[in-house]
Amino acid sequence: MSRLLRICLAFTACIISVARANQIPVPVSTRYITTATSTLGKGETKTFIASLCQQFSGETVNAAVLLYNNPSWQPAMGIVNYYIVNDPAKTQKDALCNNTDKAGKPGPHCIIQKWISRKDLYLKVIAGNVDAISFSIDIYLQKNTTKGIVKDSKTKKNYAGPGFTKTSTSRLHLKVDTEYLTEIVTIExxxxxxxxxxxxxxxxxxxxxxxxxxxxxxxxxxxxxxxxxxxxxxxxxxxxxxxxxxxxxxxxxxxxxxxxxxxxxxxxxxxxxxxxxxxxxxxxxxxxxxxxxxxxxxxxxxx
Structure with a gap:
């Protein structure tokens, strides 16, 4: 082996050794998304599931529903109401968050400051009084820096917004109107x-x-x-x-x-x-x- 090659190998080994001693930990974020457009008719329901496998307890949940033909969420153009629970049998009264404001106006976002459950996340959608409402879903999980324990993540109890059709509180048929969201991991x-x-x-x-x-x-x-x-x-x-x-x-x-x-x-x-x-x-x-x-x-x- 030539002296130059030995020097090069030694130099490379030194670089790698230094790099190993300084591995940079990079925090990641997890998202759950739909990979195709969902379309619901007037008053139809659907449940979307984010499989959390008990790993994301304590994180902030930031959910968004994106209306393709109604980005400004005008009720006459077709909107959806939705809420999040941690069990498929739970209904609106058990919601951890929903997408209506204090005045009952629906919008894209639903935020849970701290997910304290060790179960999966269920996002339940109810279409308004317009047919063929098309949308997609993006749920973003973020490490929570809030100190202390949040005992209750409930935010709102009134779900009656414009264009809202009240549905049965019975359990949704999971095999018929349920979709698992796709998990992706990114960096901030x-x-x-x-x-x-x-x-x-x-x-x-x-x-x-x-x-x-x-x-x-x-x-x-x-x-x-x-x-x-x-x-x-x-x-x-x-x-x-x-x-x-x-x-x-x-x-x-x-x-x-x-x-x-x-x-x-x-x-x-x-x-x-x-x-x-x-x-x-x-x-x-x-x-x-x-x-x-x-x-x-x-x-x-x-x-």
Missing amino acids: ANQRIGYMQEALLEITFCPNSITTEHYKITSTVYGTDVMSSFTQFICDKLPCDFDSPNVVGFNGQPVPINDVVLTTSSGQYSHIYVLIICWSGQLDPTYGIVGEFQYRGTLMREE
Whole structure:
């Protein structure tokens, strides 16, 4: 082995060693979304389920329903009323939040300051007095910084808004009018790390009766400029290094969009760690080469 090669190898090992000693923990956010448009007729109901697998107790729930043909929520153009509970048998009187204000006017948002249940989340939608109301759902879970224990997350008890059709308080038929939301994991904002520096993400996925144990996780890290590239390594436990025996999937190609797909028939990949290593980026006069990335992880049924 040439002296130059030995020096290069030693230098590379030194860089990696330094990076390992400075893995940057990056906080993630979990969202539950519809992947297709939902359409309800006058007075129809539907329940959407976010599988929380008891991992998100204490977090803030920020739900939004997006009306495609009525972004200003004018009742005459068709609106929906909805509320959130933690059990499919519960009704409006048990709601943890709903989308009407104090005057009974419906809107897109429903916020629970602290989710104190260890059960799944059920978002129940009731269409107003207009046919063919089309919408999508986005539920965002955020780490809560509120101190103390919130004993009751109820916000409003009056659900009578314009265009609202009162429905039966009996339990909805889950097999007929129920849809599981798709879980995705992102990071709050673009993350910047230096050349050969490592970022570590800790992620919880929640399989459900639709995904069962036959699911796949698509893990994507992508540069947010034209200069950044990254590799990624996925571990099922710590420590998580690129050469760790805990690695269960990886893409060692330093590319601008780096994908790894994990598949399982036993549900073992519900809690994973994603190690991201920067290989190129923009030149920063102060810090040298710096890469910038975003991340998205998705849990889907393996067909």
